[in-house]
Amino acid sequence: MSSKKTTPNKGVLVDLTKCVGCGSCTVACKLWNNQSFQNPENREEEFRNAHGENVKLDSNTWTTVEHMKVQKDGKEVWRYVKRQCMHCQDPSCKSVCFANAFHITEEGAVQYNPELCVGCRYCMIACPFDIPKYEWEKVMPSVMKCQFCSSKLAEGEAPACASVCPTNALIFGDREALLAQAHATISANPNLYIDHVYGESEVGGTNWLYISDVPFGDLGFPTNLPMGKSVPENIHGFTRFTPFIFAGGAALWTGVHLYSKRRHAVAEAEGNEKHD
Ligand code: SF4
Ligand code: SF4
Ligand code: SF4
Incomplete structure (x- = not known):
C-alpha cells in the first residue's frame, strides 16, 4: 500500500444475527454493476435458484446470500450469510498478479482492471476465500469479483448492497470505527455473540468484518487462515x-x-x- 495514503480504510460490518436473507443486497449489486438477472421474473433466484439451492458466486454474481441450516444450542436454525470479496488489506490476489491487474484504492477497495489481465488465473488460486471467478463462457474472458463499489466509496457513499439493507445487517463506515463497534456489540451481548470479529486478523485483516452468534466454521468461513499475517507475507518465497x-x-x-x-x-x- 502507498505510504502517501491519508484516507482511512472503509469497511462493512456484517452482523449475521440481523440478516433475514431477503437478498436485496444481491439485487442492488446487480443493478449497480449492470449485471444480468438469472430470472428477471423472480429476483429471489439471484440467491436461491429455481430448485431452492443457494446460488454461488460467479462472474455475473459478485455477491450472494447463502441460506444455511446450522445447529445452535442443540436446535436447527437458519442463518443467512452474505458472501463477496473480503477486500483484504494485503491481498494475495494482488500479490500474485504479475500483470498488475489489481490495485488498492485510497479507501481500501481491492480493484481489478480487466484491461491489464492476461487470464493466467493465479489470483483465483491465491485467494483464501475463493472469490475471483472466470468468464468461462466468453471468447475474451476476464476475472470478475466485487469491486467494493469503489466509485461510490470515492464519493463518500456506501456501496450499493449496504445502502439497501433493511435490517442494518450491513453497516458501512471507517474500518477502525466498525471494529470498535463490533467489539462493543459483542461485549454488550456476550451471551449472544461468538467472541470473535471475523476479518479483524484473518490474513492480516480484511475490510469486510463479520460478527455472528454461530461459530464461523459452521457457516462456511475458512478458519485455518494465518492470523495477523497476510498470505503474501506467509508465502513471500513463492510469490516472489x-x-x-x-x-x-x-x-x-x-x-x-x-x-x-x-x-x-x-x-x-x-x-x-x-x-x-
Ligand atoms: S478476498 Fe480474495 S479476491 Fe478479495 S481481496 Fe482478498 S484475496 Fe483478493
Ligand atoms: S460492495 Fe458493491 S460490488 Fe461489492 S457486493 Fe456490495 S454492491 Fe456488489
Ligand atoms: S439486504 Fe441485508 S438483510 Fe437482506 S440479505 Fe442482504 S444483508 Fe441480509
Missing part, C-alpha cells in the same frame, strides 16, 4: 518467484508450439517432395 514460474511456463509452451510447427513444416515439405 511467480513471474519467473509463469515466464518459465510460457517459454516451455512457446518452445513446444514452435517445435510442433517446425515438425509440421518438415512433414509437409517431405510430402511435397514425394509428390514431385
Whole structure:
C-alpha cells in the first residue's frame, strides 16, 4: 500500500444475527454493476435458484446470500450469510498478479482492471476465500469479483448492497470505527455473540468484518487462515518467484508450439517432395 495514503480504510460490518436473507443486497449489486438477472421474473433466484439451492458466486454474481441450516444450542436454525470479496488489506490476489491487474484504492477497495489481465488465473488460486471467478463462457474472458463499489466509496457513499439493507445487517463506515463497534456489540451481548470479529486478523485483516452468534466454521468461513499475517507475507518465497514460474511456463509452451510447427513444416515439405 502507498505510504502517501491519508484516507482511512472503509469497511462493512456484517452482523449475521440481523440478516433475514431477503437478498436485496444481491439485487442492488446487480443493478449497480449492470449485471444480468438469472430470472428477471423472480429476483429471489439471484440467491436461491429455481430448485431452492443457494446460488454461488460467479462472474455475473459478485455477491450472494447463502441460506444455511446450522445447529445452535442443540436446535436447527437458519442463518443467512452474505458472501463477496473480503477486500483484504494485503491481498494475495494482488500479490500474485504479475500483470498488475489489481490495485488498492485510497479507501481500501481491492480493484481489478480487466484491461491489464492476461487470464493466467493465479489470483483465483491465491485467494483464501475463493472469490475471483472466470468468464468461462466468453471468447475474451476476464476475472470478475466485487469491486467494493469503489466509485461510490470515492464519493463518500456506501456501496450499493449496504445502502439497501433493511435490517442494518450491513453497516458501512471507517474500518477502525466498525471494529470498535463490533467489539462493543459483542461485549454488550456476550451471551449472544461468538467472541470473535471475523476479518479483524484473518490474513492480516480484511475490510469486510463479520460478527455472528454461530461459530464461523459452521457457516462456511475458512478458519485455518494465518492470523495477523497476510498470505503474501506467509508465502513471500513463492510469490516472489511467480513471474519467473509463469515466464518459465510460457517459454516451455512457446518452445513446444514452435517445435510442433517446425515438425509440421518438415512433414509437409517431405510430402511435397514425394509428390514431385
Ligand atoms: S478476498 Fe480474495 S479476491 Fe478479495 S481481496 Fe482478498 S484475496 Fe483478493
Ligand atoms: S460492495 Fe458493491 S460490488 Fe461489492 S457486493 Fe456490495 S454492491 Fe456488489
Ligand atoms: S439486504 Fe441485508 S438483510 Fe437482506 S440479505 Fe442482504 S444483508 Fe441480509
